[in-house]
Amino acid sequence: MAGEGQQISLLDGKEDKFGGVEVNLMEVESMTVDDFDTKLDLSLKAWKDQGKKGIWVKLPRERSSLVDTAIKKGFTYHHAENEYVMLTSWLGEEPSTLPANASHRIGIGAFVLNKNGEMLVVQENSGYLKDRNVWKVPTGTIKEGESIWAGAIREVKEETDIDTKFVEVLAFKESHQAVWQRKTDIFFVCELEASTFEIKIQESELSAAKWMPVEEYVNQPFHAEEGKEMFKLIANICLKRSKKEYMGFHNVHTTKSLKESLYCSADQSANLLSETCDEASTSTSL
Amino acid sequence: MAGEGQQISLLDGKEDKFGGVEVNLMEVESMTVDDFDTKLDLSLKAWKDQGKKGIWVKLPRERSSLVDTAIKKGFTYHHAENEYVMLTSWLGEEPSTLPANASHRIGIGAFVLNKNGEMLVVQENSGYLKDRNVWKVPTGTIKEGESIWAGAIREVKEETDIDTKFVEVLAFKESHQAVWQRKTDIFFVCELEASTFEIKIQESELSAAKWMPVEEYVNQPFHAEEGKEMFKLIANICLKRSKKEYMGFHNVHTTKSLKESLYCSADQSANLLSETCDEASTSTSL
Numbered sequence: 001m002a003g004e005g006q007q008i009s010l011l012d013g014k015e016d017k018f019g020g021v022e023v024n025l026m027e028v029e030s031m032t033v034d035d036f037d038t039k040l041d042l043s044l045k046a047w048k049d050q051g052k053k054g055i056w057v058k059l060p061r062e063r064s065s066l067v068d069t070a071i072k073k074g075f076t077y078h079h080a081e082n083e084y085v086m087l088t089s090w091l092g093e094e095p096s097t098l099p100a101n102a103s104h105r106i107g108i109g110a111f112v113l114n115k116n117g118e119m120l121v122v123q124e125n126s127g128y129l130k131d132r133n134v135w136k137v138p139t140g141t142i143k144e145g146e147s148i149w150a151g152a153i154r155e156v157k158e159e160t161d162i163d164t165k166f167v168e169v170l171a172f173k174e175s176h177q178a179v180w181q182r183k184t185d186i187f188f189v190c191e192l193e194a195s196t197f198e199i200k201i202q203e204s205e206l207s208a209a210k211w212m213p214v215e216e217y218v219n220q221p222f223h224a225e226e227g228k229e230m231f232k233l234i235a236n237i238c239l240k241r242s243k244k245e246y247m248g249f250h251n252v253h254t255t256k257s258l259k260e261s262l263y264c265s266a267d268q269s270a271n272l273l274s275e276t277c278d279e280a281s282t283s284t285s286l
Numbered sequence: 287m288a289g290e291g292q293q294i295s296l297l298d299g300k301e302d303k304f305g306g307v308e309v310n311l312m313e314v315e316s317m318t319v320d321d322f323d324t325k326l327d328l329s330l331k332a333w334k335d336q337g338k339k340g341i342w343v344k345l346p347r348e349r350s351s352l353v354d355t356a357i358k359k360g361f362t363y364h365h366a367e368n369e370y371v372m373l374t375s376w377l378g379e380e381p382s383t384l385p386a387n388a389s390h391r392i393g394i395g396a397f398v399l400n401k402n403g404e405m406l407v408v409q410e411n412s413g414y415l416k417d418r419n420v421w422k423v424p425t426g427t428i429k430e431g432e433s434i435w436a437g438a439i440r441e442v443k444e445e446t447d448i449d450t451k452f453v454e455v456l457a458f459k460e461s462h463q464a465v466w467q468r469k470t471d472i473f474f475v476c477e478l479e480a481s482t483f484e485i486k487i488q489e490s491e492l493s494a495a496k497w498m499p500v501e502e503y504v505n506q507p508f509h510a511e512e513g514k515e516m517f518k519l520i521a522n523i524c525l526k527r528s529k530k531e532y533m534g535f536h537n538v539h540t541t542k543s544l545k546e547s548l549y550c551s552a553d554q555s556a557n558l559l560s561e562t563c564d565e566a567s568t569s570t571s572l
Contacts, residue, residue, distance in 0.1 A: 018412070064357035067371075071350035077366035081387065085353075085363050085371060101367065102388040102469045103430040126304070144389040145462055145470060171535065171550035176431055178545075183388045184431060186472070230546055233538070237550055247551055249457065249535070252519070259464075260516055264457035264523055265533055 010043040011057075018097075020054030021047055025063055026084065036066045040073055044089070053092035060084050105178070106142040107187040108152040111238045112164055114194040118211035119238070120160060125207050134222045135212060137238075139187075147261065149251050152190040160209050161200035164192035169263050170237050170248040173230065189234055191241060191248065214242045296329040297343075304383075306340030307333055311349055312370065322352045326359055330375070339378035346370050391464070392428040393473040394438045397524045398450055400480040404497035405524065406446060411493050420508045421498060423524075425473075433547065435537050438476040446495050447486035450478035455549050456523050456534040459516065475520055477527060477534065500528045 013021040023043075025031065040057075047055060057075065059066055061083055075087040079101040090096040112120035121135035129136060140155030142148060149166035156164050170189045178185035201209045218239045223232040240246035249263040299307035309329075311317065326343075333341060343361065345352055347369055361373040365387040376382040398406035407421035415422060426441030428434060435452035442450050456475045464471035487495045504525045509518040526532035535549040 061357055061362060064354045067353045068350045071347055076347060076368045077371050078368070080363035080366035080371055082362045082364070085366055100391070100427060100430065102391050103428065104390045104392050104472075105386070105388050106390050106470075106472070141386060142389065144386070147460055147462070171548055173546060173548045174433055176433070176545040184392075186390075186392070230548060233548060233550075259462045260459055262457055262459045262516060262519060264519075 008038060008042060010046055011039045013043065013047070013055075015052075016054070016056075018054060019052060020056065020098075021052050022056045022058070024058045025066070026058060026060045028063070031063065031066065033065055033069055037069050040069065044073065044091070048091050053090060054096070054098045055089045055091060057087045057089075058084055059087065104184050104186055106148065106151075107185055108140055108142060108148060108155060109187060109189045109234070110138045110152050110156045110164070110192050111170065111189060111241070112138070112156055112162060112192045112194050113214075113242065114197055114211055116211070117214070117242060119214050119217055119242075120156070120162060120194065120199070120209065121212045121217055122159060122201075122209040123207045125205055129222075132222070134220060135210075135217060138209075148188050148190065148263075149261075152188075152192060156192060159202045159206055161196075161198070162194050163196045164194050166251060167191040167193050168248040168250050170241055170246065171234065173234070189237065189248075191238075214239050294324060294328060296332055297325045299329065299333070299341075301338075302340070302342075304340060305338060306342065306384075307338050308342045308344070310344045311352070312344060312346045314349070317349065317352065319351055319355055323355050326356065330359065330377070334377050339376060340382070340384045341375045341377060343373045343375075344370055345373065390470050390472055392434065392437075393471055394426055394428060394434060394441060395473060395475045395520070396424045396438050396442045396450075396478050397456065397475060397527070398424070398442055398448060398478045398480050399500075399528065400483055400497055402497070403500070403528060405500050405503055405528070406442070406448060406480065406485070406495065407498045407503055408445060408487070408495040409493045411491055415508075418508070420506060421496075421503060424495075434474050434476065434549075435547075438474075438478060442478060445488045445492055447482075447484070448480050449482045450480050452537060453477040453479055454534040454536050456527055456532065457520065459520070475523065475534075477524075500525050 011023045013023045016022050044055070055075075056078070057070055059070070067085060067087070070087045073089070075089045078086040078088040078098070080086065088098055090098060110120070114120070120138060122138050123133070123135060124130060138156050138159045140151065140159070142151040146154070148169065153164050153166060156162050168191050170191055172189065173187040175185045175187065177183075199209050199211075218232075218235040222228060223235055237246055241248070247265065249265060252262045252264060297309045299309045302308050330341070341361075342364070343356055345356070350371075353371060353373070356373045359375070361375045364372040364374040364384070366372065374384055376384060396406070400406070406424060408424050409419070409421060410416060424442050424445045426437065426445070428437040432440070434455065439450050439452060442448050454477050456477055458475065459473040461471045461473065463469075485495045485497075504518075504521040508514060509521055523532055527534070533551065535551060538548045538550060
């Protein structure tokens with residue numbers, strides 16, 4: 001505790017757009033538990049007096065000794081990443097309107113066709129299809145900040161060394177309680193066009209990979225098993241697509257917003273773009 | 287520290303499918319920092335000897351005093367929710383293969399048509415369109431564990447009291463660094479069919495709501511502004527859809543997997559289902 005006559009400063013907070021305060025201790029070199037305790041008490045009183053509502057405190061891993069203090073003063077966890085934990089406290093009288101944590105994980109399955117109309121199939125070293133002799137499409141998880149089309153291209157390259165171009169999203173599957181028994185997984189089935197042919201497998205993940213006729217893939221006994229309707233449905237979409245009897249969503253960029261892209265039905269998107277976005281460009285391989 | 291002759295137990299860990307151990311302290315009534323410190327040391331040694339790799343420790347908010355101890359022993363944050371923080375430590379020699387945290391947030395925009403072919407538009411109390419007299423579609427964030435179609439129906443009901451039926455996903459937009467300057471937002475544009483007509487606005491969020499001809503919505507000056515190409519593109523998709531010149535992705539359920547549903551092109555999905563999934567059912571209003 002500070003003695004009489006000693007000036008105690010508040011925590012260094014930045015006002016946000018929603019009437020709240022963000023305290024970021026990522027760059028703070030040191031702070032004792034006592035110091036944090038005192039400053040947090042005074043700051044919370046000041047913010048409450050000022051009518052502030054949502055209080056955010058970001059603590060780097062190096063300041064983990066302060067977590068307990070914040071929790072004891074009524075903060076809850078909001079989210080965490082490897083290098084930090086974000087704590088929040090709601091000072092408003094009404095129910096909290098703080099935005100939710102990230103809630104979903106995004107996966108891709110890659111339907112990769114070569115020039116002979118064959119598709120790329122793999123067998124994995126682990127997981128529940130291991131040792132079942134089932135051929136599946138390359139799959140993976142989209143990284144934070146990565147685009148769906150880019151993640152599909154990356155996964156195929158990592159697993160099989162095949163270079164590809166993104167064509168379209170054929171469908172997507174929503175699976176609840178798929179991650180940590182609580183987060184939802186959205187799995188995008190992406191069509192890719194191979195520009196190289198020679199497969200070199202990533203041995204840490206795959207036991208085999210090869211090119212296979214689409215019909216052979218679809219007709220694997222696995223797809224006829226009880227409870228595998230979703231696999232078979234997706235396999236059939238791939239088959240229809242290979243016969244040009246199916247159309248998914250193309251990826252449309254506008255030059256003005258490079259952090260954004262839109263996936264929509266393809267025939268219309270080209271027309272829509274020329275009608276509405278003079279400076280827009282359509283690209284499948286940005 | 288335990289004295290000689292006293293038996294010290296390890297932390298109660300459950301083996302996972304990936305050669306790791308999960309320690310869940312959610313139900314533990316009490317544990318002192320010293321006790322946790324000693325047990326964690328012994329447990330880590332034992333797990334290492336057993337060749338365990340990924341170690342997970344789940345600490346409830348009530349055990350926040352233990353966070354610092356785990357971090358000091360080499361754990362990092364993995365993720366957190368209001369009521370707990372999940373810490374991980376990788377004991378393997380090779381790079382960590384622990385799965386990633388949730389990385390995305392999912393939003394919806396609702397294109398709601400009534401029987402007169404008018405669409406539901408709103409003005410919000412806050413956000414960057416406030417006081418600009420721009421009419422927009424109802425939007426919102428999908429909750430953890432909620433389906434896209436269900437979240438769209440819920441948001442429209444909450445904001446305007448209009449009851450709706452889900453029709454299809456018209457398009458989706460991927461926006462990077464949209465949440466916490468790092469998480470990606472995927473925004474699904476959903477078409478809904480209104481089954482009630484009388485609007486009652488949620489006053490905490492909206493300043494106004496009404497039915498508007500689709501052309502009038504599309505032709506708002508806002509959509510012609512520089513940098514608003516993405517808004518205009520989505521508006522045009524809604525217009526084309528209202529003229530039956532556009533088709534998105536329907537929602538297909540199979541009875542076997544109630545936690546999963548597939549969004550795919552509509553004409554094909556019905557055929558695919560009858561061909562492949564005897565017990566499958568198509569529903570847009572489950």
